[in-house]
Amino acid sequence: MVELNGTSAPASDSHTGTQIDQIAVSPTAPDQVANLAQTIASLSKAFTAGEAGARLQLLEAADSLVSALETPRETILRYCWRNPTGFAAIETGINLGIFRYLSDHDRPIPIAELATATASDIVLLQRIMKQLNAVHAVTETGRDEYTSNNFTRTVANTRYADAFPTITGTTSPAITAIPAFLRQTQYQNPTNGLACPFQQGFNTKYSFFDFLSRDPTLSAQFNNLMSVYHQGRASWMDPGFYPVERLTHPSNHTDSGILIVDVGGGKGHDLNEFRAKWPSARGRLILQDQPGVLAEATGLHESIERMPHDFFTEQPCKGSRAYFLHSVLHDWPDDTCLKILAPLRAAMTPGYSRLLINENVIPDRGAHWQATGLDWVMMADFAGAERTEAQWRELLTRAGFRILKIWTGDAWSESLIECEVVE
Numbered sequence: 001m002v003e004l005n006g007t008s009a010p011a012s013d014s015h016t017g018t019q020i021d022q023i024a025v026s027p028t029a030p031d032q033v034a035n036l037a038q039t040i041a042s043l044s045k046a047f048t049a050g051e052a053g054a055r056l057q058l059l060e061a062a063d064s065l066v067s068a069l070e071t072p073r074e075t076i077l078r079y080c081w082r083n084p085t086g087f088a089a090i091e092t093g094i095n096l097g098i099f100r101y102l103s104d105h106d107r108p109i110p111i112a113e114l115a116t117a118t119a120s121d122i123v124l125l126q127r128i129m130k131q132l133n134a135v136h137a138v139t140e141t142g143r144d145e146y147t148s149n150n151f152t153r154t155v156a157n158t159r160y161a162d163a164f165p166t167i168t169g170t171t172s173p174a175i176t177a178i179p180a181f182l183r184q185t186q187y188q189n190p191t192n193g194l195a196c197p198f199q200q201g202f203n204t205k206y207s208f209f210d211f212l213s214r215d216p217t218l219s220a221q222f223n224n225l226m227s228v229y230h231q232g233r234a235s236w237m238d239p240g241f242y243p244v245e246r247l248t249h250p251s252n253h254t255d256s257g258i259l260i261v262d263v264g265g266g267k268g269h270d271l272n273e274f275r276a277k278w279p280s281a282r283g284r285l286i287l288q289d290q291p292g293v294l295a296e297a298t299g300l301h302e303s304i305e306r307m308p309h310d311f312f313t314e315q316p317c318k319g320s321r322a323y324f325l326h327s328v329l330h331d332w333p334d335d336t337c338l339k340i341l342a343p344l345r346a347a348m349t350p351g352y353s354r355l356l357i358n359e360n361v362i363p364d365r366g367a368h369w370q371a372t373g374l375d376w377v378m379m380a381d382f383a384g385a386e387r388t389e390a391q392w393r394e395l396l397t398r399a400g401f402r403i404l405k406i407w408t409g410d411a412w413s414e415s416l417i418e419c420e421v422v423e
């Protein structure tokens with residue numbers, strides 16, 4: 001292994017200084033630009049005509065066009081200061097109430113008014129607003145004058161805004177610690193959630209969830225992020241994804257039986273969604289999580305039962321039709337996943353109960369940055385991972401399950417892995 005420690009150049013550069021300077025300021029893939037522009041033109045028509053999937057394809061093409069047109073130097077700057085400072089400006093804007101004020105007033109707001117409303121130093125506020133406009137978080141309408149756009153209006157709402165303090169309070173320092181951590185551990189895949197980049201980044205001995213449980217504000221912010229981050233994606237319970245009738249119409253399913261136990265279900269947004277989309281589905285819906293999280297599940301439909309439960313202990317709901325795990329197993333390395341899966345397997349009725357895992361299945365090629373980025377977040381915070389199909393198969397086989405089918409909506413959404421117990 002050849003490792004560059006960041007202080008010295010590689011033994012032999014493949015390009016001379018002049019060549020590399022030229023490459024650094026030339027577009028990354030100029031030969032792709034014309035094709036991508038044509039693709040964008042035709043996808044724009046499909047988008048305007050409201051064709052399903054056109055918006056996401058257009059977004060992908062636009063992203064590819066930016067990458068092709070951008071020079072390597074510009075790309076470096078995008079990573080090194082556009083993204084981190086854009087993040088910092090948005091979190092500052094949230095703290096100051098800038099987004100809320102702009103959203104509450106449907107007109108261009110002069111900076112002097114905004115400074116009074118947010119009790120801000122006007123010179124600092126000018127810098128904040130220029131950066132927020134540069135990253136499209138607000139819209140500049142004139143000199144020192146701004147209004148809201150849809151992003152502004154979204155982060156004016158706490159449920160969405162909380163993504164920023166959550167990532168600052170639970171994740172960014174852990175991500176920053178990754179390169180040094182991997183160097184120290186000689187580039188071994190992290191597998192210990194008590195000794196991973198999280199502990200280094202936050203200088204703590206606690207695991208992620210223990211750390212979180214010690215800070216009620218951060219905990220509430222995290223739970224808000226969890227309740228909204230997957231919105232706008234194909235959901236497993238929507239028509240054309242997973243045939244929910246497979247669960248709701250088995251001949252031996254009764255009103256009094258348990259239909260779904262949502263294990264580690266957070267504030268219950270998945271069961272709420274299920275109740276709204278499948279109002280006549282028979283059977284009990286049970287939300288399990290840690291007591292502090294359940295206490296925050298205030299908007300839960302009255303028919304959903306709350307049940308505090310530690311998923312490392314015996315599963316109290318026996319013989320449910322389905323046990324649902326959404327974004328739970330990715331928080332843990334394989335050996336710990338086996339400890340979460342064992343009590344579920346023991347509670348399941350062979351031939352009847354299903355295990356439903358709602359997670360990313362990383363494709364063999366062309367994985368999307370939302371999934372690979374989340375994989376790195378999992379590596380940083382938990383020594384966890386987003387898994388490939390082969391990794392899921394290996395883990396679930398070890399845990400005593402057979403995968404019946406992996407249901408996938410589209411390339412941007414989490415899959416539903418449907419399993420049964422191997423007798």
Ligand SMILES: C[S@@+](CC[C@H](N)C(=O)[O-])C[C@H]1O[C@@H](n2cnc3c(N)ncnc32)[C@H](O)[C@@H]1O
Pocket residue numbers: 209226227263264265266267288289290293309310311312325326327328331
């Ligand atoms: C990444 S969140 C996923 C929440 C929800 N399923 C969703 O998709 O939004 C993981 C959840 O696991 C819960 N959790 C962590 N450790 C747990 C434990 N030992 N027993 C039960 N739940 C736990 C957390 O409180 C959190 O709500």
